Amino acid sequence: MDLHMTELERDIIREILNIGLARAADSFAVIAQERVLLEVPNLDLVPGSNILGRVHEYEGTHVIIQSDIKGDFNGTTLMFFSGQHVQRLSKVCLRMNVSDSIKIDAMQESLLLEISNIITGALVTQLANILKSNIYGAPPVAPRGNIADSLNSLMSNRPMVQPLIFSVITQFSDKDNSVELPLMIFFDRETFAKMLEIIRTYNFMGGQAPA
Numbered sequence: 001m002d003l004h005m006t007e008l009e010r011d012i013i014r015e016i017l018n019i020g021l022a023r024a025a026d027s028f029a030v031i032a033q034e035r036v037l038l039e040v041p042n043l044d045l046v047p048g049s050n051i052l053g054r055v056h057e058y059e060g061t062h063v064i065i066q067s068d069i070k071g072d073f074n075g076t077t078l079m080f081f082s083g084q085h086v087q088r089l090s091k092v093c094l095r096m097n098v099s100d101s102i103k104i105d106a107m108q109e110s111l112l113l114e115i116s117n118i119i120t121g122a123l124v125t126q127l128a129n130i131l132k133s134n135i136y137g138a139p140p141v142a143p144r145g146n147i148a149d150s151l152n153s154l155m156s157n158r159p160m161v162q163p164l165i166f167s168v169i170t171q172f173s174d175k176d177n178s179v180e181l182p183l184m185i186f187f188d189r190e191t192f193a194k195m196l197e198i199i200r201t202y203n204f205m206g207g208q209a210p211a
Contacts, residue, residue, distance in 0.1 A: 005196070009196065009199055009200070010043050012199055013043060013195075013199070014040050014043045016126060016127065016130050016131075017040045017043075017123060017126070018039055018040050019126055019130075020122045020123040020124075020125065020126030020127070021038040021039060021040065021119070021122065021123065021168065022038070023122045023125075023126070024038055024118055024119045024121075024122030024123070025037060025038040027118045027122070028115065028118055028119065031093055031114070031115065031118070033092060033093075034092060037169070038119070038168055038169070039168070039169050040168060040169075041169055051184075055078070055147060055184070058080045058182065059146070059147060061082060061083070061102065062080035062081055062082050062083075062102060062182070063080070063081040063086060063102045063104060063109075063112060063142070064078055064079070064080055064081075064142070064143060064147055065078070065079045065081065065112055065113060065116040065140050065141070065142055066078050066079075066140060066141055066142075066143050066147070067079075067116060067117070067120045067137050067138055067139070067140040067141070068137070068138040069124055069135055069136075069137055069138075069185075069187075070135065070136055070137075070138055071128075071133070071134045071135035071136050072133040072134050072135050072194070073127070073133060073135045073187065073191045073194065073195070074187070074188050074190070074191050075185055075186050075187040075188065075191055076185075076186045077116075077120045077123075077137070077183065077184065077185050077186075078147070078183070078184045078186075079112075079116045079119070079120070079140075079181065079182070079183050080181070080182040080183075080184075081102075081112055081181065082100075082102070082181075083099075083100035083101050083102050084100050085181060086098070086100065086101065086102060086104060086108060086112075087099065087100040087101075089108075089111060089112070089115065090108055090111070093111055094107060094108065094111060096108075109142055112142070113139075113140050113141070113142065116140040117137070117139065117140050119168070119183070120137050120140065120183075121137050124136060124137040131195060131198050131199075132198070133194075133198075168180075168181045168182070168183045169181070
């Protein structure tokens with residue numbers, strides 16, 4: 001099984017994610033009490049040897065929220081909230097005026113966990129519906145310690161992990177600029193092969209997946 005995506009397959013996966021995020025945005029907007037736009041402009045496959053450095057860069061500047069994907073697919077998601085995200089979300093959701101710091105209290109952490117649960121949950125649900133698979137997201141957690149070291153251990157024990165990485169763009173209705181909210185999805189090679197096989201054998205003209 002060739003695990004490299006064609007441009008069409010890349011577009012298909014991105015569209016599946018965008019549909020899921022559109023639904024997540026509606027739920028997110030209820031919490032934020034504002035119109036929210038979520039979309040996936042870029043979708044990239046990144047070798048495991050390159051991913052640890054990128055995660056390490058985020059660690060010092062973002063709050064990391066992790067959620068596992070279980071069932072027919074096996075994977076992990078990481079969401080990275082910048083200080084700007086923390087500041088904005090604390091204001092609109094918690095009515096807290098805080099600096100753009102990633103040092104958060106228990107209430108702010110609960111908020112980020114809930115937002116991550118909404119967004120990743122919508123994505124997993126959409127993947128399950130379109131790919132006809134039984135998958136679900138585990139409750140999100142805020143990992144302690146060095147997450148890059150944990151990932152290094154994961155990849156050392158499971159060298160066939162093939163990370164699938166994309167970034168989500170969020171935009172609030174009263175802001176003129178967008179803020180990038182990185183979201184990384186890690187699927188093992190078997191899971192990724194399953195996804196590509198389903199997509200490659202999908203009857204797009206008939207609109208049906210294989211039985």
